[in-house]
Structure formats: C-alpha cells, structure tokens
Amino acid sequence: MAHQVLNLAMIVCSALMIWKGLMVPGDILFLHMGHAPFRAGDIVVADREIPIVHRILKVHEKVSGEVDVLTKGDNNAVDDRGLCAPVCRRPELDQQAARYLPYIGMVTIIMNDYPLVKYALVGIMGLFVLTTRE
Amino acid sequence: MGEEGRAPCPVSFWQRLNALFFYTLSCLGAFAFLAAATTYFHEAEPRVSLQLERIMLRRIQSAGHDQAILSLAIDADLRSVFNWNVKQLFVYVTAEYETQANVLNQVVVWDSVISEPEQAHIKSDLVVNKYSLTDQGFGLRDNEVKLVLNWNTVPATGLLTLSHAFDQIHTFQVPATYA
Numbered sequence: 001m002a003h004q005v006l007n008l009a010m011i012v013c014s015a016l017m018i019w020k021g022l023m024v025p026g027d028i029l030f031l032h033m034g035h036a037p038f039r040a041g042d043i044v045v046a047d048r049e050i051p052i053v054h055r056i057l058k059v060h061e062k063v064s065g066e067v068d069v070l071t072k073g074d075n076n077a078v079d080d081r082g083l084c085a086p087v088c089r090r091p092e093l094d095q096q097a098a099r100y101l102p103y104i105g106m107v108t109i110i111m112n113d114y115p116l117v118k119y120a121l122v123g124i125m126g127l128f129v130l131t132t133r134e
Numbered sequence: 135m136g137e138e139g140r141a142p143c144p145v146s147f148w149q150r151l152n153a154l155f156f157y158t159l160s161c162l163g164a165f166a167f168l169a170a171a172t173t174y175f176h177e178a179e180p181r182v183s184l185q186l187e188r189i190m191l192r193r194i195q196s197a198g199h200d201q202a203i204l205s206l207a208i209d210a211d212l213r214s215v216f217n218w219n220v221k222q223l224f225v226y227v228t229a230e231y232e233t234q235a236n237v238l239n240q241v242v243v244w245d246s247v248i249s250e251p252e253q254a255h256i257k258s259d260l261v262v263n264k265y266s267l268t269d270q271g272f273g274l275r276d277n278e279v280k281l282v283l284n285w286n287t288v289p290a291t292g293l294l295t296l297s298h299a300f301d302q303i304h305t306f307q308v309p310a311t312y313a
Contacts, residue, residue, distance in 0.1 A: 040228045040284075041224075041242070056242075057241075057242045059241075060239050061236055061238040062235065063235075074245075079265075128148060128152045131152075
C-alpha cells in the first residue's frame with residue numbers, strides 16, 4: 001500500500017516537473033534568496049520572461065547601501081549593458097544560484113518545443129496511475 | 135495477456151516499464167548524490183601569486199569616468215582543485231577599492247574558463263585586462279586598489295562553490311597623473 005502511494009506520488013511529481021518547467025538551457029539550477037550582499041563573481045538570476053542567469057562583473061555599493069550591479073554571461077562577448085539600463089539595480093535581480101544538476105532540464109526543453117511529446121508523456125503517466133492498481 | 139495454456143502474468147508490461155523507469159531515476163539520483171558527497175571533503179592546495187605589472191590611467195571626459203588599463207602577472211596553480219566531480223573552473227581577478235561616492239567598488243578585470251586540469255596552472259607575466267578597470271566617476275586617481283584572484287568551482291553535479299585567494303591580495307597605488 002505504502003509502496004503504491006509512493007509510486008503514485010513520484011509519478012505525479014515528475015509529471016508536474018515536466019509540465020511546469022524548471023530552467024532554460026538543459027541544466028537545473030537550484031536557487032536561493034541570498035541574504036549576503038551581491039559581490040563580483042556571484043551568479044544571479046534576473047527574472048525576465050526567460051530568466052537570465054548571469055555572473056556579476058561589477059559592483060558599486062553606495063554609502064546609502066544602494067547597489068549598482070553589472071552582469072555578463074560567461075559565454076557572451078559583451079556585458080549586459082544592452083540588456084538593461086546602463087547599470088542594473090539590485091531589485092532587478094532576484095536569486096543566486098547555489099546548486100547544479102546538468103542536462104535534466106533538457107526534458108523540459110523538449111517538452112516545450114514539441115508539445116505533442118508532452119501530451120504523450122503525461123498521457124502515459126496517467127495510464128501508469130490507472131494501471132498500477134493491484 | 136497470457137496465451138492459452140499459460141498462467142496470466144500478474145504484472146503488466148506497463149507496470150514493469152514503470153518500475154524500470156523509476157528505478158533508473160532513483161539510481162541516477164543516488165549516483166548524482168554520491169558524486170557530490172564523495173568530493174565534499176576534497177581539500178585543494180592551490181598556490182596563487184598575483185601582481186600588477188603595468189598600469190595606464192586615463193580620464194574619459196565624455197563618458198564621465200576614469201579608466202585604467204592593467205597588465206598583470208599571474209602564477210596560479212589550481213590543478214589540485216580538480217577532482218572527478220569538477221566540470222570546470224571559472225577563474226577571475228577582481229579589483230576592489232573605495233571611493234568618496236561608494237563604500238565598495240568591485241570590478242572584474244580578467245576571467246577565464248578552465249575545463250581541463252592541465253590548463254589549471256595559469257602562468258603568464260603579460261595578462262592584459264579583459265575588462266578595463268572603469269570607475270563610476272573620477273575616483274581612481276591616486277587611489278589604493280586591491281587585486282584578488284577568485285575561482286568558482288562548477289561541479290558535474292552538486293554545490294557551486296566560490297573560493298578567494300584572500301591570503302594573496304596584491305595592493306597597489308593608481309598613478310596620481312593621467313596618461
């Protein structure tokens with residue numbers, strides 16, 4: 001009985017993961033709302049329509065505590081001056097990356113690019129739920 | 135499902151597939167955890183030396199800021215940082231200084247992605263900055279600047295960690311005159 005409940009929970013979980021989508025280009029990043037101040041080298045997330053995960057290149061902290069931050073993607077040739085106002089302000093940034101799981105998000109990308117695969121997979125999972133009754 | 139004369143199988147094909155799929159998933163999760171756990175206590179003995187070789191300070195009147203071009207001498211042996219769960223290192227040099235306007239300024243002047251342990255011994259007397267040291271105003275002249283070498287360890291799976299060579303900070307004085 002317990003085994004069956006666990007199995008069902010796992011199926012529902014993975015279906016949800018696939019449905020909701022976690023991260024963009026293939027890798028899963030676990031984020032946290034950092035209480036530590038932003039420093040150069042920190043990886044931060046700007047929550048746009050497609051989240052931008054970039055590294056901090058410049059930090060200017062004013063006497064008032066206000067912070068100006070400039071980011072740049074490791075693989076980009078230029079910094080993000082073109083992506084936001086001359087220098088991004090702190091509220092633009094939400095979270096810092098803490099952990100890393102590679103490639104698993106690829107599933108999500110495929111799901112989003114080919115909705116049919118998504119429907120098929122969720123359908124099969126639904127079938128599992130129905131057929132795992134012993 | 136069973137053919138005539140054979141007892142029907144109590145477990146369906148889909149149930150088997152389901153079990154196999156989730157067993158594989160659990161194994162993958164377990165191995166990912168093990169990869170991170172076995173390297174959690176890995177101790178590296180990096181050797182870092184960082185120095186400023188040359189500097190040229192300019193006043194960019196139109197943009198309203200000071201800009202310095204730096205040339206560094208780096209001798210950093212980070213080979214011991216690598217272990218079987220390290221995918222790559224992101225090595226970067228920050229310049230830190232105070233100005234009247236800001237209590238802290240941090241500018242990355244150079245960075246590099248290192249994917250192979252063999253490349254992890256960075257040794258060059260002529261590392262020209264990748265990003266110039268640019269202030270928000272005119273606060274660089276005759277100011278004291280600290281150079282720090284840092285690296286971000288990107289694992290195959292697990293924790294992303296930042297390390298700083300705080301014991302090898304190089305402090306220098308920016309020239310009092312513009313070039």
